[in-house]
Amino acid sequence: xxxxxxxxxxxxxxxxxxxxxxxxxxxxxxxxxxxxxxxxxxxxxxxxxxxxxxxxxxxxxxxxxxxxxxxxxxxxxxxxxxxxxxxxxxxxxxxxxxxxxxxxxxxxxxxxxxxxxxxxxxxxxxxxxxxxxxxxxxxxxxxxxxxxxxxxxxxxxxxxxxxxxxxxxxxxxxxxxxxxxxxxxxxxxxxxxxxxxxxxxxxxxxxxxxxxxxxxxxxxxxxxxxxxxxxxxxxxxxxxxxxxxxxxxxxxxxxxxxxxxxxxxxxxxxxxxxxxxxxxxxxxxxxxxxxxxxxxxxxxxxxxxxxxxxxxxxxxxxxxxxxxxxxxxxxxxxxxxxxxxxxxxxxxxxxxxxxxxxxxxxxxxxxx
Amino acid sequence: xxxxxxxxxxxxxxxxxxxxxxxxxxxxxxxxxxxxxxxxxxxxxxxxxxxxxxxxxxxxxxxxxxxxxxxxxxxxxxxxxxxxxxxxxxxxxxxxxxxxxxxxxxxxxxxxxxxxxxxxxxxxxxxxxxxxxxxxxxxxxxxxxxxxxxxxxxxxxxxxxxxxxxxxxxxxxxxxxxxxxxxxxxxxxxxxxxxxxxxxxxxxxxxxxxxxxxxxxxxxxxxxxxxxxxxxxxxxxxxxxxxxxxxxxxxxxxxxxxxxxxxxxxxxxxxxxxxxxxxxxxxxxxxxxxxxxxxxxxxxxxxxxxxxxxxxxxxxxxxxxxxxxxxxxxxxxxxxxxxxxxxxxxxxxxxxxxxxxxxxxxxxxxxx
Numbered sequence: 001x002x003x004x005x006x007x008x009x010x011x012x013x014x015x016x017x018x019x020x021x022x023x024x025x026x027x028x029x030x031x032x033x034x035x036x037x038x039x040x041x042x043x044x045x046x047x048x049x050x051x052x053x054x055x056x057x058x059x060x061x062x063x064x065x066x067x068x069x070x071x072x073x074x075x076x077x078x079x080x081x082x083x084x085x086x087x088x089x090x091x092x093x094x095x096x097x098x099x100x101x102x103x104x105x106x107x108x109x110x111x112x113x114x115x116x117x118x119x120x121x122x123x124x125x126x127x128x129x130x131x132x133x134x135x136x137x138x139x140x141x142x143x144x145x146x147x148x149x150x151x152x153x154x155x156x157x158x159x160x161x162x163x164x165x166x167x168x169x170x171x172x173x174x175x176x177x178x179x180x181x182x183x184x185x186x187x188x189x190x191x192x193x194x195x196x197x198x199x200x201x202x203x204x205x206x207x208x209x210x211x212x213x214x215x216x217x218x219x220x221x222x223x224x225x226x227x228x229x230x231x232x233x234x235x236x237x238x239x240x241x242x243x244x245x246x247x248x249x250x251x252x253x254x255x256x257x258x259x260x261x262x263x264x265x266x267x268x269x270x271x272x273x274x275x276x277x278x279x280x281x282x283x284x285x286x287x288x289x290x291x292x293x294x295x296x297x298x299x300x301x302x303x304x305x306x307x308x309x310x311x312x313x314x315x316x317x318x319x320x321x322x323x324x325x326x327x328x329x330x331x332x333x334x335x336x337x338x339x340x341x342x343x344x345x346x347x348x349x350x351x352x353x354x355x356x357x358x359x360x361x362x363x364x365x366x367x368x
Numbered sequence: 369x370x371x372x373x374x375x376x377x378x379x380x381x382x383x384x385x386x387x388x389x390x391x392x393x394x395x396x397x398x399x400x401x402x403x404x405x406x407x408x409x410x411x412x413x414x415x416x417x418x419x420x421x422x423x424x425x426x427x428x429x430x431x432x433x434x435x436x437x438x439x440x441x442x443x444x445x446x447x448x449x450x451x452x453x454x455x456x457x458x459x460x461x462x463x464x465x466x467x468x469x470x471x472x473x474x475x476x477x478x479x480x481x482x483x484x485x486x487x488x489x490x491x492x493x494x495x496x497x498x499x500x501x502x503x504x505x506x507x508x509x510x511x512x513x514x515x516x517x518x519x520x521x522x523x524x525x526x527x528x529x530x531x532x533x534x535x536x537x538x539x540x541x542x543x544x545x546x547x548x549x550x551x552x553x554x555x556x557x558x559x560x561x562x563x564x565x566x567x568x569x570x571x572x573x574x575x576x577x578x579x580x581x582x583x584x585x586x587x588x589x590x591x592x593x594x595x596x597x598x599x600x601x602x603x604x605x606x607x608x609x610x611x612x613x614x615x616x617x618x619x620x621x622x623x624x625x626x627x628x629x630x631x632x633x634x635x636x637x638x639x640x641x642x643x644x645x646x647x648x649x650x651x652x653x654x655x656x657x658x659x660x661x662x663x664x665x666x667x668x669x670x671x672x673x674x675x676x677x678x679x680x681x682x683x684x685x686x687x688x689x690x691x692x693x694x695x696x697x698x699x700x701x702x703x704x705x706x707x708x709x710x711x712x713x714x715x716x717x718x719x720x721x722x723x724x725x726x727x728x729x730x731x732x733x734x735x736x
Contacts, residue, residue, distance in 0.1 A: 005415075005418075006415070006418075007414065007415060007436060007438070007439045007441070007443055008438055008439055009438070010411035010412075010443075011411060012409070012410045012411065012452075012456055012460065013409035013410075014408055014456070014460060014461065015407060015470075016406065018407035018408050018409040019401070019406060019407040021409060022409075026394065029390070033387070034704040034708070034709055034710065035704075035709075035710060035711075035712070036688060036709055036712070038383035038384065038386075038387060039383060039386035039387040039390060040380060040381065040382055040383065041380070041381035041386040041390075042380045042381075043374060043375075043379060043380065044378075044412065044475055044477060044489055045375070045378060045432075045477070046374060046375065047373075047375060050373075050374075064435075064436065064443075065434065065435050066432055066433065066434050066445065067432075067433050067435070068375060068432065068479075069479065070479065070480060070488075071375045071376055075375055075378075075432075077413075077434065084380075088380050088382070092380065092382060093382065097719070097721050099714060099718065101711070102383075106475075107412055107474075107475075109412060109413070111436075111437065111438065112438060121411050121412055121413075132714055132715075134714060134715065136714040136715065137714050140712060140714065320404060336403075340402070341401065341402055341403075341404055342402065342404060343403075343404035343469070344403070344404070344504075344508060346467060346500055346502060346504040346505050347502065347504065350467065
């Protein structure tokens with residue numbers, strides 16, 4: 001029956017997955033909250049032009065539009081919460097002291113699914129540290145992303161660090177390039193096209209095409225490449241970040257990787273975890289544009305934890321206590337307060353199906 | 369600047385309200401979960417025709433529509449989660465044993481705000497008990513609604529019970545009326561128009577216009593009215609429900625009230641709390657329509673807890689621990705695990721603003 005079919009990419013989450021999804025959201029946000037990040041909750045929809053103005057060019061094409069007879073304008077469902085948090089930081093919370101630590105968690109909706117992620121509605125959780133993009137700020141955010149992911153149940157977490165505006169920095173400094181040449185070099189590096197770089201005469205940039213790898217080796221190669229010391233502060237910052245991640249995540253470095261980091265400044269990072277195809281989150285440093293034209297540094301991350309639902313080790317199903325007809329309600333109250341889930345019989349046809357225990361007198365007794 | 373304005377009825381929730389809203393959602397859903405209700409999470413949007421087919425006539429006009437280029441059909445944002453849960457119970461969970469206990473919590477979006485509730489996006493939380501609408505089932509749901517509301521921070525809770533199909537029951541039994549006359553009597557009772565009832569010659573129904581009041585008195589009047597005993601089982605069920613609420617809520621009875629209960633069967637109820645204008649939730653018994661045409665009894669409730677944000681006694685702001693530069697990270701970890709919220713200094717400009725304590729050595733010391 002078509003009446004029971006849902007649109008492509010939108011689906012019901014059933015038991016026990018819906019409870020597990022709620023537990024993941026809760027655990028990740030609790031981890032973030034413990035580091036002083038305060039929650040903000042922007043609306044599910046905004047004026048389309050307001051969202052578009054703050055979104056990446058590609059993302060603007062991906063909006064699901066809502067006709068709003070009340071405002072007689074077009075709204076759009078948010079495909080991303082980060083942009084909304086930036087708006088809040090630049091307007092209603094512009095007066096709050098910096099650094100400002102904000103967190104968020106909730107659904108986002110995209111026009112199109114991808115092969116990797118067939119869902120169009122997904123949970124986005126994240127944190128933004130506003131007013132700083134220094135090494136300590138970035139180290140806090142990257143470590144917090146790992147901690148939030150681990151709290152959500154991810155294991156074997158890898159952080160891939162990158163320097164999104166590396167070519168621009170070098171082109172304006174020790175390895176001069178005009179804007180057009182810089183664009184070409186960026187494209188060739190994005191394609192990891194060493195031959196193309198050589199043919200283009202940008203041999204000075206060649207080492208970057210092969211600099212990626214485990215952090216220790218990759219940072220050594222980057223330092224060797226940086227004969228002039230133009231990257232010294234970035235290298236030191238990357239080392240501070242990697243040191244912070246010791247023991248909690250594997251770290252790799254791909255200094256010239258820019259894909260998806262077009263709007264990040266000096267730092268970008270992708271998050272991976274065991275059992276998941278593709279990245280489970282990302283983040284980096286960026287600038288928040290204030291209405292008077294001022295740019296404010298910031299760093300943040302987002303994770304998309306829904307795929308973790310399929311990889312988390314099956315948790316122990318909760319102990320469920322059957323309450324037979326005529327049970328002692330005070331005993332049931334006490335046991336619920338102790339963390340039991342109770343299922344009350346309503347009539348003689350109610351069986352203790354799915355229950356592990358039954359209330360006998362004042363105590364829970366295992367069934368079977 | 370218009371770019372920072374949000375559409376009417378859609379707003380940002382800022383600190384500390386966003387954290388409080390999350391805490392309310394969590395507390396209410398935890399209370400519901402403890403009684404064996406399993407979470408379901410339907411999508412934010414569905415095909416318009418699928419939502420409309422299961423919505424009350426009035427609600428269908430109140431949909432915010434979404435153009436979906438992918439399906440080339442019109443979607444609508446859900447104005448209500450109950451209807452989605454009914455769909456799930458009738459389809460993907462049709463095979464699960466009854467009684468089936470389901471819960472839900474999340475945002476709903478309406479086309480129009482009301483004077484009482486200026487928000488168009490609001491949180492809806494609820495539980496549905498599917499497969500029963502008996503007195504024990506209804507008593508469990510009404511008591512659970514009160515418990516969930518109390519967990520959300522409501523005080524002085526009142527439950528107003530009603531018998532939505534009372535006139536139909538009487539008209540088909542001891543006080544015969546044709547369908548047209550019954551409709552007229554319902555309308556006159558809805559208006560509490562005693563004069564109109566008398567003029568219409570429906571004097572037998574007159575006592576119902578004045579039967580409302582505190583439960584003990586109102587149920588006595590209803591029993592006196594029910595000379596034939598046609599309502600005996602309903603009266604007994606109402607008494608079982610009221611007994612279950614003793615000590616946790618005030619109970620009133622307005623047996624002929626039908627407003628907003630057009631789709632409820634024998635029982636409806638509204639929930640009120642101190643400090644809130646208008647109802648904060650409602651529920652009742654109803655029928656779920658299965659695709660083969662079978663109707664299944666069910667009972668459930670929804671609460672809309674957002675207004676509680678403004679009435680909850682200001683909670684103690686959380687203790688926040690400032691971590692100075694060079695602090696002991698292991699001590700900070702331990703204190704977070706004990707429930708502290710920490711705020712780390714990133715540089716010398718970071719002040720312990722908003723913090724109640726500072727980490728000195730391995731211990732938290734109160735500031736000031």
